[in-house]
Amino acid sequence: MVTKLFSSSIEGLDSRCVEIEVDISGGLTSFNIVGLPDNAVKESKERVRTAIQSSGFEFPIKRIIVNMAPADIRKEGSSYDLPISLGILIEQGVLKAPDRKFLFAGELSLNGELRKISGGISIALLAKALGMDGIAVPSANAKECAVVEGVSVFGFDSLFDVVKFLKGDLEMVPVKVEYADYNGRLNSYDIDFADVKGQYLVKRALEIAISGGHNILMAGPPGAGKSMMAKRILTIMPRMTMSEAIEVTRIHSVSGLVNNEIVFTRPFRNPHSSISKIGLLGGGQYPKPGEISLSHRGVLFLDEFPEFLKNSIEGLREPLENGTITISRARTSVTFPAEFILIAAMNPCPCGYYNDPTHECTCSVKDIDHYRRRISGPIMDRIDIHVEVRPVPVEDLQNKGAGESSATIRERIEETRKIQYERYKQDKFSLNSKIADKKIESYCAIDQGSRDILAKAMKMYSLSARSYKKILKIARTIADMDRNGTIKANHLTEALNYRILDRRI
Amino acid sequence: MKDKRATGNKKEGMAADYLRQHGWEILERNFTFGRNEVDIIARKGDDICFIEVKFRHGTEYGEPEEFVTRNKVSRIKSAAKYYMGTHDTGNCAIILGVIAITDDRLTFTKGFFQW
Numbered sequence: 001m002v003t004k005l006f007s008s009s010i011e012g013l014d015s016r017c018v019e020i021e022v023d024i025s026g027g028l029t030s031f032n033i034v035g036l037p038d039n040a041v042k043e044s045k046e047r048v049r050t051a052i053q054s055s056g057f058e059f060p061i062k063r064i065i066v067n068m069a070p071a072d073i074r075k076e077g078s079s080y081d082l083p084i085s086l087g088i089l090i091e092q093g094v095l096k097a098p099d100r101k102f103l104f105a106g107e108l109s110l111n112g113e114l115r116k117i118s119g120g121i122s123i124a125l126l127a128k129a130l131g132m133d134g135i136a137v138p139s140a141n142a143k144e145c146a147v148v149e150g151v152s153v154f155g156f157d158s159l160f161d162v163v164k165f166l167k168g169d170l171e172m173v174p175v176k177v178e179y180a181d182y183n184g185r186l187n188s189y190d191i192d193f194a195d196v197k198g199q200y201l202v203k204r205a206l207e208i209a210i211s212g213g214h215n216i217l218m219a220g221p222p223g224a225g226k227s228m229m230a231k232r233i234l235t236i237m238p239r240m241t242m243s244e245a246i247e248v249t250r251i252h253s254v255s256g257l258v259n260n261e262i263v264f265t266r267p268f269r270n271p272h273s274s275i276s277k278i279g280l281l282g283g284g285q286y287p288k289p290g291e292i293s294l295s296h297r298g299v300l301f302l303d304e305f306p307e308f309l310k311n312s313i314e315g316l317r318e319p320l321e322n323g324t325i326t327i328s329r330a331r332t333s334v335t336f337p338a339e340f341i342l343i344a345a346m347n348p349c350p351c352g353y354y355n356d357p358t359h360e361c362t363c364s365v366k367d368i369d370h371y372r373r374r375i376s377g378p379i380m381d382r383i384d385i386h387v388e389v390r391p392v393p394v395e396d397l398q399n400k401g402a403g404e405s406s407a408t409i410r411e412r413i414e415e416t417r418k419i420q421y422e423r424y425k426q427d428k429f430s431l432n433s434k435i436a437d438k439k440i441e442s443y444c445a446i447d448q449g450s451r452d453i454l455a456k457a458m459k460m461y462s463l464s465a466r467s468y469k470k471i472l473k474i475a476r477t478i479a480d481m482d483r484n485g486t487i488k489a490n491h492l493t494e495a496l497n498y499r500i501l502d503r504r505i
Numbered sequence: 506m507k508d509k510r511a512t513g514n515k516k517e518g519m520a521a522d523y524l525r526q527h528g529w530e531i532l533e534r535n536f537t538f539g540r541n542e543v544d545i546i547a548r549k550g551d552d553i554c555f556i557e558v559k560f561r562h563g564t565e566y567g568e569p570e571e572f573v574t575r576n577k578v579s580r581i582k583s584a585a586k587y588y589m590g591t592h593d594t595g596n597c598a599i600i601l602g603v604i605a606i607t608d609d610r611l612t613f614t615k616g617f618f619q620w
Contacts, residue, residue: 026551026596028585029616061552061616062598 003090006103007083008126009075010119012287012334013254015126017103018075021067022087029061033084035068038076047078047108048085055112055160060092074331076286079117082106082136085159086166095167100133104162107138112159114138118256121249124148134174136162142175143260144253147246177262186239187265193232193406198396199225205387205498206343207409210236210299211416212477213431214470215320215342215382217305219501220389221356226345230270230301233343235406237266237298238414244297247337251289251296267298269340273307280312281319282336287327292319293336305344306374313379316342320382323434339434342383346375358391384433384470386501412481419480432477437469444472450492461500471495516560517544520604523611529554533588541584545604553594554602554615555585561607569605570614 002023008015031045052059066084068075083104090097105123107115120141125148127135134152137145142155152174156162164170196203202218206229209216218226240248249263271280271291282290292300302308319325323339349368353359363371380386417431424430427439435443446454458468472487474495479487521531524547532553533546545556557577559569578601585599605612 026594026598028582028599029601060598061600 001091003087003097005083005087005090006101006132007080007105008103008123009073010077010122010254011073011332013122013250013289013336015119015122016073017126017130018073018080019069020080020083020087020104021069022084022091023065023067024060024062024088024091025065027063029063031064031066033066033068035066035071036074037068037080038074040078041068041075041080044078044081044084044108047081047110048088050110051081051108051112051159052085052088054110055158055163057089057094057163058092060088064088064091074286077117078107078115079105079119079123081108082114082159082162086162089163095163098166101131103127103130103132103135105135105137106141106156108159114140114156114158114162116140116260119254120144120258121147121246121253124151124153125250127151136165140260143177144249144258144262146175146177147249147262189235189406191232192235193229193404193409194402196225196229196232196403197399198392199229199389202229202387202389203403203409205385206233207236207413208474208477208481208498209341209343209385210238211413211432211481212420212473213341213433214384214474214477215344215433216385216387217344217346217380217383218387218389219346219348221354221359221391222347222352224389224391226389227303230303230343230345232406233299233301234268236410236413237268238410238417240264240266240297248297251293251336255289255294257294267295268301269295269298270301270303273302273304275308275312277309277312277315280308281315281325281327283327283329285329285331287329287332287334287336289336290325292316292325292338292340295340296337298340299343300340301343301345303345305346306371310374313374314376317378317382320379344383347371348388355388356391381464381466384474385498387498388501416477416480419483432473432480435473435476440469440472444476444487446472446475446487446492447489450487450489453489453492454496457496457500463499467499471499474498512560513558516606517558519606519611520556520558520613521545521547523604523613524556527613536584536588538584538587541580541587543581543584543588546588547602548597551597552600552615553597554600555581555588556602556604556613557581558604558606560605564607569607570603570612573603 002021005020007018007020009018033042049059086104089095105117107117109115116138120137121144124135124145128148128151134154136154136156139155139157142153146153154172155175161170165172205216220226245262249258252258252263269291278284280291282288282293319338324335325338326335348354349361349363350371351362354361420432421430429435475487475491478491478494529547529549531547536543536546543555544558547554547556557573559572561569600615602615
C-alpha cells in the first residue's frame with residue numbers, strides 16, 4: 001500500500017500543492033527520495049530517520065521510496081520532513097492514514113521537535129484555496145498561519161504530538177488569533193521627529209512624501225541631518241490596514257523574516273550601498289523577494305544613493321512605475337509586489353559641500369558631473385520630490401523649544417491618507433502618487449491661472465511629460481494636507497518647487 | 506595464514522550460534538559468487554540478512570565495524586543480488602548486517618549500511 005499525504009512548495013509568493021507518496025517494500029534496503037528534490041530535501045532523510053527514532057518509534061530497515069508529485073517542479077526547503085516521517089509511520093502501521101484532508105509542513109530537529117519553516121501564510125492560503133480540512137504546522141508558525149480565515153490551523157511542538165493527534169489521543173483546538181486591538185498597535189521608538197532642529201522645509205517635504213506615497217530625494221552636505229530625518233520616518237508612518245498587513249506578512253514570511261506574528265508596522269528597509277542587484281531587486285535560481293519587495297507598503301531608504309551599483313539603481317525603474325517586479329529565470333518567472341516609497345539621500349558633489357553657504361566646494365566641474373551622472377535622468381525623473389537639505393543654522397540648533405512630535409505628524413498623515421482612501425474608494429489605487437493616467441484630469445483639476453503657471457514652468461525648465469503629471473499629483477497631496485478639495489495656485493507652485501531642484505544646482 | 510582462516514571459521518561459528526539463539530535461521534555459510542563472499546546469510550520472518558563477521562582482538566586500531574569498507578559492502582551487494590536471482594526471496598527485505606567480535610564483546614548491527 002502506498003501512503004499519500006499533502007504538502008506544499010513555495011513558488012514566488014504562492015504555494016503549490018505537492019503530494020508526498022511513501023512506499024515501503026521488500027528488497028535491497030534503501031531510503032530514496034525522488035521527484036526533483038534539491039539538497040535540503042535530500043538531507044531530510046537523515047533528519048527523518050533520527051527524528052523517528054528519538055520520538056520512540058522504530059525506523060524500518062526496508063526499501064523506502066518517497067515520491068514527490070508533480071515531479072517537474074523543484075522542491076526546496078526543509079518543510080517536507082514532517083509529511084515524509086508521517087508517511088513512513090503510516091506505512092509501518094503506527095497510525096492510520098488521516099481520513100480528513102490535511103496539509104502538513106514542518107522541519108524536524110534530530111530529537112523529533114518541530115522547527116519553524118518559511119512561507120507559513122502562503123501555505124495557509126493554499127489550504128484555503130484547496131478547501132482542506134486543516135493544516136498541521138510547527139507551533140512556531142501557527143499564529144502566522146491562523147491569520148488566514150477559513151482554515152483550521154493546528155500547531156505542534158513535536159512529531160510525537162502530531163502522531164498522537166492523528167491517532168485521536170490528543171485533543172487540539174484550531175489556533176485562533178484575535179486582532180481586535182489591531183488598530184491600536186504601534187511600536188514605541190526612542191527616536192522622535194522632535195529631535196530634529198530646524199529643517200522645516202525638508203520635514204514638510206518628507207511629510208508630503210509619506211502622506212501621498214511620493215518618492216523623495218534629499219541632497220545636501222554631510223552632517224545636515226539627511227540620515228537623521230530619514231531614520232525618523234519610521235516614527236511617522238501611518239498604521240496599516242489588516243489587508244495590507246497580510247500582504248506584507250506574506251512577503252516577509254516567504255523570506256523567513258516573520259516571527260510567528262503578522263507584521264504590524266510598515267516596513268522600513270535601509271540596505272547598505274554594498275547590496276547586490278539581486279539583494280535589492282530580488283532573484284536567485286528560485287526567486288526570492290529583494291529589499292524593494294520587503295519594503296512593500298513601507299519605505300525603502302537608500303542612503304548615499306550614488307554609491308549603489310549603477311545596475312541596481314537602474315533596475316528600480318519599472319518597480320518605481322508599476323509597483324511590481326517580475327523576475328524571469330530559465331525555470332520560472334515570478335512577480336513580487338513592490339509598492340514602496342523611495343527615500344534617497346545623496347551629497348550634491350563628491351566633497352559634499354557644493355552650494356554650501358559655509359564651506360567651499362573643492363570639486364572640479366568634471367568631478368561633479370561624473371558624480372551626478374551615476375544617477376541617470378530616467379531615475380531622477382521618477383523620483384517625485386527633490387529637496388535640498390541646507391546645513392542647520394546655529395540659532396536653530398540652540399533653540400530650546402522642541403519641534404513637532406512624531407505622534408502629531410503621524411496623526412496628520414493618517415488624516416491626509418483617509419481623505420485619499422475616501423476619494424479613491426471606487427478606484428484600484430488609493431494614494432495620490434498612484435493616480436491612473438486617465439484619472440489625473442478629473443482628480444487633479446486646476447484652474448486657468450494655474451495652468452498658465454504650469455505651462456510657463458514646463459517651458460522654462462524643459463520638464464518632461466512625466467514631470468507634468470508628477471507635479472499635479474504632488475499638488476493634489478499638498479491640497480489634501482491643506483484639507484482643500486481643489487488644487488490652488490499656491491499648492492501648485494510648492495509642488496513645482498520640488499521638481500526643479502536638479503535644474504537649479 | 507592457516508591460523509587466520511581457522512580463527513575466521515571459529516568466530517563465524519560464534520556468530521552463527523549467536524544468531525540461532527536469537528531466532529535467526531541460518532540459510533548459508535560462506536556463500537560465494539565469483540570473488541564475492543558473504544560470511545552468513547540468515548533469515549528471520551520477512552528479513553533476510555547478509556552478514557559480515559569482523560573480528561579484532563582489541564580496539565587500539567579502531568572498532569571492528571570500521572573495517573567494513575565501501576568496497577566490501579559492494580562485494581556483499583553483488584553477492585546479494587546473485588542470491589536474489591537464484592533463490593526465491595519473495596517480498597523479504599534484504600538487509601546488510603555486521604557482527605563485530607572483539608575479545609570482550611559481540612555486537613550485531615542490522616542495516617549497517619544502506620546498499
